[in-house]
Structure formats: structure tokens, C-alpha cells
Amino acid sequence: MVALQTLIDGLILGGVFSLAAVGFSLIFGVLGIVNLTHGIFVVAGAYIALLLWSGLGLDPLVGIPVIMVVLFATGYVYQRTIIQWATERATVVASLLVTFGVALVMRNILQLIFSSDIRSISPSYSFVSFSLGDLRIDAVRVAGLTTSLVLLTVLTLFLSRTSFGRMIRATAQQPLAAGLSGINVPHVYGLTFALGAAFAGASGAVIGIVAPFSPATEAIWTLNAFVVVVLGGVGSPAGALLGGLLLGVINTMTAQYIGPSFTNATMFLVLVLMLLVRPQGLMGNAFGESR
Amino acid sequence: MDSDTILRGRGVSKQFRGLRALSDIEFDIPRGSICGLIGPNGAGKSTLFNLITGYYPLTSGTIEFNGARIDGLATTRISRIGIGRAFQIAKPFPDMTVYENVRVGALFGREGQRDVKEVVEQAMNLMGLSHLAQRKASSLTVGSLRKLEVARAVATRPELLLADEPCAGLNGTETAEMIECLRRVRDQGTTVWLVEHDMRAVMSISERVFVIDAGTKIAEGAPDVIVNDPRVIAAYLGAEPVA
Amino acid sequence: MRPLSLKPLLALVVGVAAVAVFTGLPAILPPFYIRVLQVFFFSAGLALSWGLLGGFAGYWSFGHTAFIGIGGFTAALVSSHLLGGGGTGWGMVVTVGAGGLVAALFALVLAYPLLRLRGIYFAIAMLGVGEVFSELSSSIDWIGGGLGLTLPAGTDLDIAPEVFYYYVFLVLMVAILLISAATKLSRFGYGLMSIREDEDTARMLGVPTERYKIQAFVLSAFLVGTLGAVYAYSLGYFSTPSLFRVDFSLNMIVHNMIGGIGTIAGPVIGAAIMVFLTNVVLGSFLSVHLLLTGALVVLIVLLAPTGLLGLAARLWQRDPPEEEPTSPTRERERRLTNEPAE
Ligand SMILES: Nc1ncnc2c1ncn2[C@@H]1O[C@H](COP(=O)(O)OP(=O)(O)OP(=O)(O)O)[C@@H](O)[C@H]1O
Ligand SMILES: [Mg+2]
Numbered sequence: 074m075v076a077l078q079t080l081i082d083g084l085i086l087g088g089v090f091s092l093a094a095v096g097f098s099l100i101f102g103v104l105g106i107v108n109l110t111h112g113i114f115v116v117a118g119a120y121i122a123l124l125l126w127s128g129l130g131l132d133p134l135v136g137i138p139v140i141m142v143v144l145f146a147t148g149y150v151y152q153r154t155i156i157q158w159a160t161e162r163a164t165v166v167a168s169l170l171v172t173f174g175v176a177l178v179m180r181n182i183l184q185l186i187f188s189s190d191i192r193s194i195s196p197s198y199s200f201v202s203f204s205l206g207d208l209r210i211d212a213v214r215v216a217g218l219t220t221s222l223v224l225l226t227v228l229t230l231f232l233s234r235t236s237f238g239r240m241i242r243a244t245a246q247q248p249l250a251a252g253l254s255g256i257n258v259p260h261v262y263g264l265t266f267a268l269g270a271a272f273a274g275a276s277g278a279v280i281g282i283v284a285p286f287s288p289a290t291e292a293i294w295t296l297n298a299f300v301v302v303v304l305g306g307v308g309s310p311a312g313a314l315l316g317g318l319l320l321g322v323i324n325t326m327t328a329q330y331i332g333p334s335f336t337n338a339t340m341f342l343v344l345v346l347m348l349l350v351r352p353q354g355l356m357g358n359a360f361g362e363s364r
Numbered sequence: 365m366d367s368d369t370i371l372r373g374r375g376v377s378k379q380f381r382g383l384r385a386l387s388d389i390e391f392d393i394p395r396g397s398i399c400g401l402i403g404p405n406g407a408g409k410s411t412l413f414n415l416i417t418g419y420y421p422l423t424s425g426t427i428e429f430n431g432a433r434i435d436g437l438a439t440t441r442i443s444r445i446g447i448g449r450a451f452q453i454a455k456p457f458p459d460m461t462v463y464e465n466v467r468v469g470a471l472f473g474r475e476g477q478r479d480v481k482e483v484v485e486q487a488m489n490l491m492g493l494s495h496l497a498q499r500k501a502s503s504l505t506v507g508s509l510r511k512l513e514v515a516r517a518v519a520t521r522p523e524l525l526l527a528d529e530p531c532a533g534l535n536g537t538e539t540a541e542m543i544e545c546l547r548r549v550r551d552q553g554t555t556v557w558l559v560e561h562d563m564r565a566v567m568s569i570s571e572r573v574f575v576i577d578a579g580t581k582i583a584e585g586a587p588d589v590i591v592n593d594p595r596v597i598a599a600y601l602g603a604e605p606v607a
Numbered sequence: 608m609r610p611l612s613l614k615p616l617l618a619l620v621v622g623v624a625a626v627a628v629f630t631g632l633p634a635i636l637p638p639f640y641i642r643v644l645q646v647f648f649f650s651a652g653l654a655l656s657w658g659l660l661g662g663f664a665g666y667w668s669f670g671h672t673a674f675i676g677i678g679g680f681t682a683a684l685v686s687s688h689l690l691g692g693g694g695t696g697w698g699m700v701v702t703v704g705a706g707g708l709v710a711a712l713f714a715l716v717l718a719y720p721l722l723r724l725r726g727i728y729f730a731i732a733m734l735g736v737g738e739v740f741s742e743l744s745s746s747i748d749w750i751g752g753g754l755g756l757t758l759p760a761g762t763d764l765d766i767a768p769e770v771f772y773y774y775v776f777l778v779l780m781v782a783i784l785l786i787s788a789a790t791k792l793s794r795f796g797y798g799l800m801s802i803r804e805d806e807d808t809a810r811m812l813g814v815p816t817e818r819y820k821i822q823a824f825v826l827s828a829f830l831v832g833t834l835g836a837v838y839a840y841s842l843g844y845f846s847t848p849s850l851f852r853v854d855f856s857l858n859m860i861v862h863n864m865i866g867g868i869g870t871i872a873g874p875v876i877g878a879a880i881m882v883f884l885t886n887v888v889l890g891s892f893l894s895v896h897l898l899l900t901g902a903l904v905v906l907i908v909l910l911a912p913t914g915l916l917g918l919a920a921r922l923w924q925r926d927p928p929e930e931e932p933t934s935p936t937r938e939r940e941r942r943l944t945n946e947p948a949e
Contacts, residue, residue: 107727155905163912169727170860171908177901185894292853296738299731338742341735348732349720417811443813451811457804459869468801471794472813520812 074207079329080322085214087321088314089283092221093276093294094301095228095313096269102308103245103265106156109172111298112291113179114144114270118277119194119286120187126194126281133194133278134220140278141271148270151175153263176291183288194281217279224275228268229310241265245308300344370395370524370555371416375425378411378579385411386579388425393524398546398556400570400587402563404599408579409559410452413526417449418442429524446474448522452529452559454513456501462488462512463497466519473520487519490552491545507538514545524555531562543569567591575599622784629777633770641769647882648776649838650862654874655783656830657859660823662869663796665803666722669730670737672855674828676752677713678706678835679850680744683756692759699761703836710832711825718821725806734856741851752847761840772841779837780875783830788871790826799823803869861900865907867914876915 097111121140122133131139159171201212232238244251244261252258280286280294297320305316320340327339371393378386386408393399401409414420416427418439427435434442448469457465463484470483488494491511496504501512510530517525527546531539543565550556560566566573567587575583575590577599583590590596633641653671661667682702686694694702717736724732744752762771790796798819801809810816839845862881866873881903889899911918 107731155909158909163908167864167908167912169730170864171905173857174901174904174908177897177904179901181895181898181901184897296734332746334746335742338739338746341739344735345721345732345739348724348728419807438817439810440813440815440817443811449811451808455805455808457801457808459804460800464797468797468809468814469812471797472815474813516812 083322083325087318088218088221091317094298096272097298100269112294114273118274119281122278144274145271149267152266400566400573403576446523448517458502469519491515651878654862663799668733670733673737674831675835676850678832679839681709682706682836706836707833711829714828745847755846867916
């Protein structure tokens with residue numbers, strides 16, 4: 074029974090992990106950039122949700138469109154300026170460092186605005202939970218999981234059905250050829266990055282209602298995203314979902330059976346093992362050929 | 365095994381997932397010769413060199429160098445027993461000078477005593493790079509990059525040099541110059557196996573030419589026999605305008 | 608000709624003079640500045656050690672703080688379990704040496720699997736390694752990083768602690784500096800640099816890439832472990848978060864980047880600037896520390912990706928290229944569009 078409860082908790086948590094990682098995965102898959110600012114997008118989404126909720130009484134999940142628009146715009150500008158400058162001038166590892174630097178700056182700014190205190194958002198349904206036999210399932214978690222699955226589906230359809238989605242995939246596979254056939258590659262990079270940021274922000278709203286957050290938690294969300302991508306493969310929402318669910322289950326199982334203070338250690342152990350066994354992830358690389 | 369064969373391949377095959385990149389390639393490279401390897405784009409020439417130099421494992425078959433099996437050895441080891449390679453896509457060490465680039469070859473490469481400074485200078489001289497010794501590799505023209513690629517391989521003092529399209533991207537004069545350099549490399553006692561698309565160039569210098577198409581060897585022999593071989597004309601020359 | 612004939616001599620003169628000055632300084636400096644310099648020696652030593660792998664071989668570790676932690680915890684555990692709480696004087700040599708060796712041993716075990724990863728994958732895997740060791744040190748009871756560990760004073764001589772550790776770190780930094788310089792000029796160093804430039808090509812030139820990478824990693828870990836053990840001594844009492852610090856890992860990279868990756872003077876210059884800035888100039892702006900460090904990192908990458916030494920070199924010698932410059936990318940493009948047509 075405990076095992077089943079743990080498994081279900083893990084899957085629910087994993088759905089949120091998936092949504093929080095999908096933008097990171099998209100950006101990594103298409104632009105080839107490991108964006109260490111990712112966790113900032115997530116946490117910023119949570120803080121915007123907090124503002125909307127405390128200021129206008131807007132439910133975090135209802136506020137998601139607003140959050141996504143704000144982060145989309147921010148992400149686009151950020152990519153077309155700092156990220157683009159960095160990739161033009163320096164190595165890939167150095168661009169990793171740039172996003173790290175920006176993350177430090179942003180974390181500090183969030184601390185100055187919102188203080189370092191740990192926050193959470195508690196809408197009316199926060200304390201409702203269902204029972205299924207001996208199983209207990211919180212309403213917020215169900216709401217969070219549902220939102221995550223809906224958004225992941227929307228993104229999947231968007232990438233596979235729209236012409237913009239096809240443009241993104243073409244650019245990921247063959248930037249040179251895409252450029253030659255008239256696609257404005259820098260613009261597509263900017264939009265892809267913006268899309269990634271928007272989904273990260275949306276996940277922030279979900280995280281706001283299911284877990285506590287503070288500016289410092291951004292690092293954990295970035296690392297989680299990286300692990301999810303390594304587990305599930307780069308670039309596809311389905312990969313992010315698989316990786317996220319696995320990570321969620323690993324997390325709750327470790328907490329239950331080894332000890333709550335070992336969750337990160339287990340996570341990284343899995344990460345390192347995974348990198349060694351299958352650097353391309355469980356699902357392989359959805360975009361481009363393996364190199 | 366007769367001691368006049370420096371490199372021998374038997375049944376050399378390579379499978380990339382669904383793609384049969386090479387099947388059952390056989391070759392004997394005579395010691396002290398210059399041989400050619402030709403074939404249309406994607407025929408498997410670079411793949412063959414990658415197998416010989418240990419970048420990929422063989423799917424099946426054997427490769428012998430000086431009578432000893434080398435398939436399965438690590439690339440470093442293969443370099444140390446005396447095989448050098450100039451890559452098709454020239455890969456200079458961009459942040460190092462020409463001198464330093466060549467010096468890496470001389471410091472490592474084939475095992476044995478040597479005067480590093482002398483080896484470097486000889487290799488640069490041979491390829492006509494001495495006047496560029498102190499330039500960063502990243503500031504070179506295509507022509508010089510190609511020469512550097514070969515010079516660095518020569519500095520490893522190989523018994524066998526695999527040159528993968530050293531003339532790609534060069535104009536007529538530069539190509540002639542490169543061919544001349546390779547002849548000098550051979551005259552110093554190094555066997556050369558050359559991949560080249562410029563038919564006139566390969567035919568002028570090679571003693572024996574191997575032709576592969578879509579992973580299979582379709583002909584082998586002296587240049588004048590090869591150019592008249594109908595299969596070669598059909599498979600290879602037919603794919604591109606005949607010179 | 609290479610303008611090298613003067614440089615070693617100059618470096619020697621500057622080096623000897625600097626060591627002489629630093630040896631005399633504690634006599635006249637107030638304790639605050641002695642401590643700042645101690646942090647500088649420590650940071651420069653770390654940056655140089657990181658550079659053996661990251662700068663020379665191009666394997667950027669984002670988790671080198673793991674070895675600081677391993678060094679420090681080993682020293683404390685050796686002191687409490689084997690020396691009965693001792694570890695002063697020669698005892699300190701034993702515990703610190705053990706710290707370095709155990710760090711090297713862990714590196715040796717990790718090297719084979721981890722060094723198969725390249726680029727960002729290695730960087731992130733090391734970040735993970737740092738995290739795992741950190742968590743294990745606080746969660747496993749017999750290590751005791753959660754509650755904290757203590758080390759005795761390093762010396763029983765009649766000397767102020769900050770002065771003692773000032774000299775210990777000075778000696779270590781100078782030793783690591785000499786090791787780095789010797790490495791850079793050696794065949795080993797050449798091999799490492801060719802790995803950084805292009806590992807696949809290096810193999811074809813006969814460079815024993817696997818062995819060299821492992822050696823560089825182990826040497827780097829040994830030096831960082833040694834520094835970490837001494838650092839733990841200088842704290843006296845420490846727990847997991849005092850040694851496993853992500854900002855240590857970050858600083859090793861940043862100091863190298865500011866000064867110039869792959870150089871000898873670069874990490875030292877980078878450490879000097881950053882330690883001075885953060886401890887002296889910005890000492891009173893603690894609330895925006897992160898912001899300023901982050902902004903500085905961004906500026907360095909954008910404005911001087913080759914570091915200050917690279918910038919200086921570019922300003923210094925500006926001879927125009929004799930030939931039209933080409934990059935490997937352009938060369939490939941030329942091949943793409945210009946297939947030989949015979
Ligand atoms: N690592 C690899 N994985 C999968 N397929 C590969 C790999 N390397 C080469 N191939 C395929 O093997 C075939 C032979 O390629 P190869 O590079 O050897 O051709 P080539 O004869 O050198 O051509 P070119 O004249 O263009 O240099 C090609 O179809 C290529 O796509
Ligand atoms: Mg080829």
C-alpha cells in the first residue's frame with residue numbers, strides 16, 4: 074500500500090517535473106544551449122502567479138496565460154541579446170557560464186524584491202483531498218498534474234501540426250539548410266527560446282500551488298530539468314514526460330525507502346550513470362541525428 | 365606474408381545501423397608506394413580510413429600492418445606503431461601556432477628516438493610552411509591549412525601516411541604543389557595512400573588505384589587500366605562530368 | 608623567432624620578488640589584510656589546480672568543490688580516528704597529505720567513467736558529483752558533516768593563526784604554480800593542450816589521451832584536496848556547507864576566465880582581482896554580492912572571452928595577417944559549395 078501511494082505521489086510530482094523541464098529540453102534540443110537560467114524562469118513564473126493571486130485574486134492556474142506571455146517576451150529579448158552575443162563570441166561552455174551569471178544576477182534581484190523567504194500559494198482547494206480506499210490524493214496535485222498534461226499536449230500538437238513547429242524542427246535538424254531555404258534562423262532561435270521560457274513560467278504557477286518556493290530554489294529546478302532531459306532525451310515533450318515521471322518516482326521512492334535527505338544524491342547518481350550508459354537519453358534524440 | 369606489403373585488409377566490413385557502409389573490402393598496399401583510393405561521394409573512403417586508424421570498430425574482417433593485426437587497437441596505439449593520417453576536414457589546433465601544431469606530432473607519434481626540433485623543422489620545410497611557423501593556425505588560408513594537416517601527420521614519422529583528400533578546396537597550382545609534396549614524402553620512405561577526387565592528380569602519382577562504390581570495391585589496378593575499366597566509368601565517372 | 612628569450616627570466620625575477628614581498632608582509636599588515644591575502648593564496652591555488660584539467664585539457668569541471676570537501680573531511684576523520692584528535696605540527700602534514708591522497712583516489716575511481724563524457728556533459732556530471740558527495744557527507748552518520756567536525760590547531764608555535772595559515776597557503780600556492788608551469792612546458796602539457804584543442808586529432812598524433820586525462824584529473828584533485836584539508840584546518844570547526852560550496856566550484860572557473868584560461872599567470876591574476884573586489888571593495892555590499900559576481904561573469908564572457916591576458920596579448924601585438932584568415936567553418940563551407948568537379 075505504501076509502495077502504491079509512493080508510486081502515485083511520484084507520478085504526480087513527475088508530471089510537474091515534466092512541465093518544468095520541457096522548455097529546457099526544447100532549448101537544448103534546438104539551440105544546443107544548456108540554459109542555466111531555466112530555474113529563474115520557473116521561479117519567476119511562481120512569483121508572478123503569487124502577485125496575480127495576492128493582488129487580483131486570480132487563481133494561479135487561471136493566470137497561466139498571462140505568465141506565459143510575460144515570459145515569452147522576456148525569453149525572446151534575452152536570447153536575441155545576451156545569449157546570442159555569447160554564442161557568437163565564445164565557446165559553448167562559456168555560454169553555459171553566461172547563463173549561470175545571469176541566473177546569479179536574477180536570483181539576487183528576486184531576493185531584493187521578494188526577500189529570501191520561502192513562499193507558497195494556497196488557493197481554496199488547497200486543503201481538499203480525495204480518498205480511494207487507503208490512497209490519499211490531494212486536489213491541488215491533481216489540478217497541477219492535469220494542467221501539466223494539458224500543456225504538454227498543447228506543445229506536442231503545436232510542434233507537430235503548425236508550420237511554426239515544423240520550422241523549429243527543421244532548424245534543429247539542419248540549421249544551415251534551414252537558413253538556405255529562407256528560414257530566419259536567429260528569429261526561430263529567439264522564438265524557440267521564448268517558447269521554452271513561457272512553458273517554464275507556466276510550470277512555475279503549478280509549482281506555486283504544490284510546493285514551497287524561494288529565489289534560491291531556482292538552482293534545483295535547473296538541475297531537475299537537466300536530469301529530466303538526460304533521462305528522457307532531448308527536445309521532445311514526450312521525452313520530457315517520460316524523464317519527469319521517472320524522476321518523480323525516483324524522488325518519492327528514495328525519500329520513502331532510503332531517507333528524505335538522500336533524494337538529490339540518488340538523483341545525481343542516476344544522472345551520472347545515465348550519462349555514462351546512454352548519453353543520448355532513454356528515448357534517444359528526437360531532433361537531428363546523433364553525433 | 366610477404367614483407368613488401370605494408371598494409372593488408374581482408375573482408376573489411378562496416379555496418380552503421382541500417383547502412384552497409386563497407387562490405388568485404390580487400391587491399392594490399394605495397395611498401396614504399398603511393399596508392400590511390402577513389403570513389404563517388406559517400407562511397408566509404410573516409411570510413412575505411414576510420415577503420416584502419418581505429419576510430420570505429422570493424423563489423424567484420426581483419427587489417428594487418430607490417431604483418432601484425434591492428435584491428436581492435438586504440439587510435440593512439442596505431443599512431444605509435446607508425447600510421448599517420450591527414451583528415452579530410454583539416455583539423456588544426458586553432459589556438460596553437462603552426463610550429464606548435466607540428467611539434468605535437470613530433471613529440472608523440474611513432475615510438476623511437478628523435479630530435480624533436482629537427483623533425484618539426486623538416487616537416488615544415490617539406491610542406492613549405494617554414495615562413496608561417498609563428499602564425500596561429502586559425503589565421504591560415506585553406507591552402508596552408510591543408511599543408512599543415514599533412515605536415516603534422518608527417519611529423520609523427522609514419523611508415524604509412526593516409527591522406528584523405530588533401531587537395532580538397534585547393535586550386536590547380538596548389539593541387540600540383542600538394543601532389544609534389546606527397547611525392548617527396550614517399551621519397552623519404554613513407555608509403556602513401558591517397559584519397560582524391562581530382563582524377564588527373566591521383567592517376568599521375570599513384571602506382572595502384574583502388575575504386576570503391578557504395579561500400580564495395582569495384583576495381584583495382586594500375587591507373588591506365590582503371591581509367592578504361594567500364595565499371596569504373598559507369599559507377600564513378602558517370603556520376604560526375606568526365607574530365 | 609619566438610620572443611621567448613626574455614620571458615622566463617622576467618617571470619623568474621617577478622616571481623622571486625613577489626615571494627620576498629609576500630614573505631615580509633605579515634610583519635606590517637593588519638590581520639584583516641593578512642586574512643584577505645590568505646584567501647587570495649587559497650583561491651589562486653584552487654584556480655591553478657582546476658586549470659590543470661580545465662585550462663590545459665579543456666575538461667571544465669563544475670564540481671571541483673567535491674575535492675575540497677573530500678580533503679577536509681579526510682583530514683578531520685584521520686585526525687579524530689587515527690591520531691586520537693591530534694594532527695598538529697607533523698601530524699598536520701600527515702592529515703593534509705591524507706586529504707590530498709584520498710581526493711586523488713576518488714578522482715582515480717571517477718576518472719575512467721567520467722572522462723568519457725565531453726563538454727557540457729562532463730561539466731554537469733561533475734556538478735552532480737559535487738552534489739552527491741556533499742549530501743553523503745552530511746547524511747552518513749560516521750562522516751558527521753551534518754553536525755560538524757573539528758580539527759586541532761595546525762601548529763603549536765607561538766604564532767597568530769592567520770599568520771600561520773597565510774604562510775601555509777603561500778607555500779602551497781607557490782608549489783602549485785611551479786607544478787603548473789612545469790606541466791605546461793612539458794610533453795605532458797603539450798599533450799593536454801592538444802586534447803583541449805581537438806581530442807580526436809590528438810589521438811591520431813599518438814597522444815595517449817585517456818591516460819593523460821586521467822593523470823591531469825588525479826593531479827588536479829590531489830592539489831585541491833590538499834588545499835581543502837588546509838582550509839578545513841584554518842576553519843577549525845566545519846560542517847558540510849562550509850566545504851562543499853558551489854561558489855568554490857564557480858570561483859575556480861571564474862578566476863581562470865578572468866585571467867585567461869590555459870595560462871599560468873591568468874588564474875593568479877583572476878583570483879587576485881576577484882578576491883580583492885569581493886573582500887575589500889564590495890565587502891560592505893553583501894546584499895548584492897551575487898548580482899555583482901554574476902554581472903562580472905557575464906561581462907567577462909562577452910567582452911573578454913580569452914581573459915585579461917588574452918585581451919592584453921591582442922592589444923600588444925597587432926601585426927596584420929599575412930594571409931586572408933579562414934576559419935575551419937569557412938573552409939568546410941568552401942568544400943560544401945566547391946566540390947571538386949573532375
Ligand atoms: N558515423 C557514422 N554513422 C552513420 N553513418 C555514417 C557514419 N560515417 C559515415 N557514414 C555513412 O557512410 C557512408 C560512407 O561515408 P564516407 O564518409 O566514408 O564517404 P566518402 O567516400 O569519404 O565520401 P566523400 O567523398 O564525401 O568524403 C555515407 O553514406 C555516410 O553517410
Ligand atoms: Mg570522405
